[in-house]
Amino acid sequence: TRKRFLQTLEAVNRKLEEVFPLLFNGGSGHLQLLTDRDPLEAGVEILVQPPGKRLTSMTLLSGGEKALAAAALLFSLYMIRPSPFCILDEVDAPLDDANIDRFIKVLKRISLDSQVILITHNKRTMETSDLLLGVTMEEPGISKIISVNFQGLSDTHEQMV
Amino acid sequence: TRKRFLQTLEAVNRKLEEVFPLLFNGGSGHLQLLTDRDPLEAGVEILVQPPGKRLTSMTLLSGGEKALAAAALLFSLYMIRPSPFCILDEVDAPLDDANIDRFIKVLKRISLDSQVILITHNKRTMETSDLLLGVTMEEPGISKIISVNFQGLSDTHEQMV
């Protein structure tokens, strides 16, 4: 229904305006309904402005900025309508250390309401998890699951790679 | 000319057969001319087999395996017909530490004949470079170049991020 869609858009937009500056350490992001059609069919545009920068088209953003802006949008959706679980495969790969720290902080908040399964190569991200699962291929081509504990984290990770 | 193309294909193929196992610590990779058309028009297929695994379609490979296989092909091209310079933007992002080490070793060889400009967030990669250039944005939205020396590497990198 049109009313429900517009209410959800408004809620996600307000959440995005709160979450974006947390991830980018400033700046602003919001969603805008295009006006070329009926609200029941019109598309939605995302507009972002990293701190201190001017609003430019999304395509000009850097690889890390695009990933972080996407995380802001996804986290806003998760907060408005939590999913029972969410699975993120190497979403932290393009982020630098400072952005990863802010990313993890907001993710921790999400994990209070949703299970978060995260695939990562990044040691900072691993350190904040509640559970660490290792996948290995001792026999080439054959995957095996091993549980990894935190004390053993750095050397297990060394062993695994 | 058909002869020249076939000679180049053969040379790149032989180089790929040498370089692939260096990057993957085993396994094999080669190029194959498709036979559905005249050699002047036929496409070229790349076939790879990470160590111990069976040959499967390229799409099933992991993110890191695809990047490493691409590096094997590119390095083979660079070795057969060096470019005066090559520019690689965050190609090490999907690779784990062990693969990065092998990647850097072969890249060192390439750098004897070509200038290599590498954009990276990875500390291991930074440590093997001959020159380190920093880009910063102290004033938001305004890029500035700073030279970075190796002693200052870890703290400058901390400062920069």
Place this chain on the structure above:
Amino acid sequence: MHIKQIELFGFKSFVDKAIVTFSTGICAVVGPNGCGKSNLVDAVRWVLGEQSAKQLRGKLMEEVIFNGANGRPSLNFAEVSLVLSNEDGKVPPPYHEYSEIMVTRRLFRSGDSEYYINRTPCRRMDISKLFMDTGIGHRHYAIIEQGKISHVVESKPEDIRALIEEAA
């Protein structure tokens, strides 16, 4: 309604039966390139009902069946079971009494498929109805594939609208 366990047998690189146990909160999955982490994600999408082989990095759905490695012959079928917690009681009838639900999908090289809920044979549409009722079916934004995150913000306006509609 979190994931308690995933069981894989013959699915991609998981030739030997593998049981992965998750907790609530943040579960990080780690390991070297090519060891099978994204294959785990493919397994979840597959058991949730993914119909497109391309979405699982294959050309044909048959490619999810273990096709051999290191002296091991290929297998004839692939099977994935997903065990979901129902501690919050959100699962609708007829399963609302269970404390956990197991959903299983099996594919044979012949092309035949089998589906089970709590080890009882059922039809594919029973599984998709179960997921629709619990909200899992609708939330495509809940699973983000490797390499895809940067593309989210460059999507067309109709695709961004679709994400909002999923949350509505």
Place this chain on the structure above:
Amino acid sequence: MHIKQIELFGFKSFVDKAIVTFSTGICAVVGPNGCGKSNLVDAVRWVLGEQSAKQLRGKLMEEVIFNGANGRPSLNFAEVSLVLSNEDGKVPPPYHEYSEIMVTRRLFRSGDSEYYINRTPCRRMDISKLFMDTGIGHRHYAIIEQGKISHVVESKPEDIRALIEEAA
């Protein structure tokens, strides 16, 4: 024939004149997300003659001109100069006597473009001929954009053939 220097003025986030000096061997470019590293790569592609704004992450070519930030107004033109070494003497006449060659491209917001070789005005085709003769123009595999490496091995057979043809 390596790159000795890149000079940027008004190109994307490089509003103030910036001179980047490279060495032979491996030069690593580092810095936080969004600071301008990939913009440097775009600058090289642009001065080498890139005609498609999309290849430089823009919709219009005008988007490479600095469009303002942090209290600084936008500029009216963008300029990039590439200084190439000719120590190995491989550059063809009429530039074979120089120890280095400077190639400059300038774009005004009006849409006008200017081109220079060693600070002497020339036509765009003089620059493209220079690059073709030295082999730089042909080697598209020499510049790998961010996020693009994994796609190389998934290219269509005709695209992989094109890479081999470039090396031939």
